[in-house]
Amino acid sequence: MLNVTDILETVKMIDKDNLDIRTITMGISLLDCCDPDIDAACRKIYDKITKKAEKLVKTGEDIEKQYGIPIIHKRISVTPISLIASACTSHDYVKFAKALDKAANAVGVNFIGGYTALVHKGYAGADEHFLTTIPEALTETDLVCSSVNVASTKTGINMDAVAAMGKIIKDCASMTADRNCIACAKLVVFANAPEDNPFMAGAFHGPGEPECVINVGVSGPGVVRAALKKAGDCDLTEVADIVKKTAFKITRAGQLVAFEAAKRLGVPFGIVDLSLAPTPAVGDSVAHILEEMGLESCGACGTTAALALLNDAVKKGGVMASSHVGGLSGAFIPVTEDAGMIQAARRGSLRIEKLEAMTAVCSVGLDMIIVPGDIPAEIISAIIADEASIGVVNSKTTAVRLIPAIGKKAGDELQFGGLLGGGPVMEVNRYSPLRFISRGGRIPAPMQSLKN
Amino acid sequence: MKAVITVIGKDMVGILARVSKICYDNNINISDVTQSVLQDLFAMIMLVDMSSSKISCAELSDKMNELGKNLGLTIHVMHEDLFNSMHKI
Numbered sequence A: 001m002l003n004v005t006d007i008l009e010t011v012k013m014i015d016k017d018n019l020d021i022r023t024i025t026m027g028i029s030l031l032d033c034c035d036p037d038i039d040a041a042c043r044k045i046y047d048k049i050t051k052k053a054e055k056l057v058k059t060g061e062d063i064e065k066q067y068g069i070p071i072i073h074k075r076i077s078v079t080p081i082s083l084i085a086s087a088c089t090s091h092d093y094v095k096f097a098k099a100l101d102k103a104a105n106a107v108g109v110n111f112i113g114g115y116t117a118l119v120h121k122g123y124a125g126a127d128e129h130f131l132t133t134i135p136e137a138l139t140e141t142d143l144v145c146s147s148v149n150v151a152s153t154k155t156g157i158n159m160d161a162v163a164a165m166g167k168i169i170k171d172c173a174s175m176t177a178d179r180n181c182i183a184c185a186k187l188v189v190f191a192n193a194p195e196d197n198p199f200m201a202g203a204f205h206g207p208g209e210p211e212c213v214i215n216v217g218v219s220g221p222g223v224v225r226a227a228l229k230k231a232g233d234c235d236l237t238e239v240a241d242i243v244k245k246t247a248f249k250i251t252r253a254g255q256l257v258a259f260e261a262a263k264r265l266g267v268p269f270g271i272v273d274l275s276l277a278p279t280p281a282v283g284d285s286v287a288h289i290l291e292e293m294g295l296e297s298c299g300a301c302g303t304t305a306a307l308a309l310l311n312d313a314v315k316k317g318g319v320m321a322s323s324h325v326g327g328l329s330g331a332f333i334p335v336t337e338d339a340g341m342i343q344a345a346r347r348g349s350l351r352i353e354k355l356e357a358m359t360a361v362c363s364v365g366l367d368m369i370i371v372p373g374d375i376p377a378e379i380i381s382a383i384i385a386d387e388a389s390i391g392v393v394n395s396k397t398t399a400v401r402l403i404p405a406i407g408k409k410a411g412d413e414l415q416f417g418g419l420l421g422g423g424p425v426m427e428v429n430r431y432s433p434l435r436f437i438s439r440g441g442r443i444p445a446p447m448q449s450l451k452n
Numbered sequence B: 001m002k003a004v005i006t007v008i009g010k011d012m013v014g015i016l017a018r019v020s021k022i023c024y025d026n027n028i029n030i031s032d033v034t035q036s037v038l039q040d041l042f043a044m045i046m047l048v049d050m051s052s053s054k055i056s057c058a059e060l061s062d063k064m065n066e067l068g069k070n071l072g073l074t075i076h077v078m079h080e081d082l083f084n085s086m087h088k089i
Helices: A004-015 A038-052 A056-067 A081-085 A094-107 A127-140 A159-175 A182-186 A221-231 A236-265 A286-292 A303-321 A339-346 A352-359 A377-393 A434-438 B015-025 B057-071 B080-087
Strands: A021-028 A071-078 A111-118 A144-152 A156-158 A187-191 A212-218 A269-273 A366-372 A398-405 A413-415 A422-424 B002-009 B029-038 B041-049 B074-079
Touching: A004 A221, A004 A236, A004 B002, A004 B029, A004 B041, A004 B074, A004 B080, A021 A038, A021 A056, A021 A236, A038 A071, A038 A081, A038 A094, A056 A071, A056 A236, A056 B057, A056 B074, A071 A094, A081 A094, A081 A111, A081 A127, A094 A111, A094 A127, A094 A144, A111 A127, A127 A144, A127 A159, A127 A182, A144 A159, A144 A182, A144 A377, A156 A159, A156 A377, A159 A182, A159 A187, A159 A377, A159 A398, A159 A434, A182 A187, A182 A398, A187 A377, A212 A236, A221 A236, A221 A286, A236 A269, A236 A303, A236 B080, A286 A303, A286 A339, A303 A352, A339 A422, A352 A366, A352 A377, A366 A377, A377 A398, A377 A434, B002 B015, B002 B057, B002 B080, B015 B029, B015 B041, B015 B057, B057 B074, B074 B080
Parallel strands: A021 A071, A071 A111, A111 A144, A144 A187, A212 A269, A366 A398
Antiparallel strands: A021 A212, A144 A156, A187 A398, A413 A422, B002 B041, B002 B074, B029 B041
């Protein structure tokens, strides 16, 4: 029997606390689109995506109306394009990005992820040249997102790729300097990238995935914060319990939508990614949850502990709620996309060093962080190497999505608008890692990789 | 299958009548009605049976949204599964 309290609680979660389904992402395999003729491959890609995802947006809108829960985005993720590109005789890989962009526009999705290369042990086929095409691909397209996996616990860290990515991020920034360096917001460098992540910019449809799947990313930091506020001054065991129960409810909503979308589209259900994904809107902030736990400002001492509690409780509650959990699943800390993070960065309480520590205990990495535009490529590479080490040693996903703000220095502001938000430029340690990064090679896989 | 219509806002004459009329016009049977006060806001919850409805849940949602806009109320239409899945193990 339906309970009045439950119903009103749900309505309040949606109306006041910004509960929403962040994304329904359709993962599509493009392995059968390989062709030595690049134009033929692009045509196959365009045709396959527009056919498979033809009803995706309408289905999302219908489900939204039926259940009364907002579904913010519909997205597509595809097989890492560098795998498809490896079959082509031409090296004009930007054509793939344009085909993806065209297909995404045709079906009406918000983003398409998968201009991706997996180089965690080394380069093969198209990989090395493919990386150099990323800045142009992201400059010339609107909806395409790119990612590069440079490390894994099993393989160690590909420091040649790390060195290359520092330069590529800088190129992305300078090529879109007149557009707030937007290309950098569409590029993620990963360690231990998940193959089924529905969130952008790091979504791609991994080679181990089936033909086509539906993955759903939930959200709801506002809901968690509201629940904690209501609980008042309880001990941390109780805090963890409240987060767990709230995460259960949020994830169940995601599971319901995922099942329904999969049924209506005739596509298997993949996973629910039970991540607390903030937005710049008021009342939708992960940082504010940490502050509600008792920190004066996000970034203060105690932040790492609070985030560790939050991340773990979210997972525990969510796992019970869903039959298949995957993607990133945890708490996100993207600086420009979180109203609380932006405030904390502006007032100086949140610094990059603290963010780095926080990435060890939550589900993403150094995400949407704006750095000075004159930062040399080797420092960006060294930041990637640091982040990758945290991921590799701790057998978790970490990532870097940095925005060098060309023409701006620490304290200036950069605004993207929309879900990407904006915020202050954050200073970085300027002592040089050039010699370390120039060495190249591979940092060997850690002992943790030998689990057999 | 059942849907839940929640009306939240300032109390006024005729809310129940207006919402019921839309249900009546579309052959939707009202199984249960309850009212509650949630933090000074008036909340009315109707449990309706959609099995003989002339319109879909999505279309009902559109009609209720329009009514809500006209009256300055927030009206949600939600399939019962949302509550069943979120609040039960």
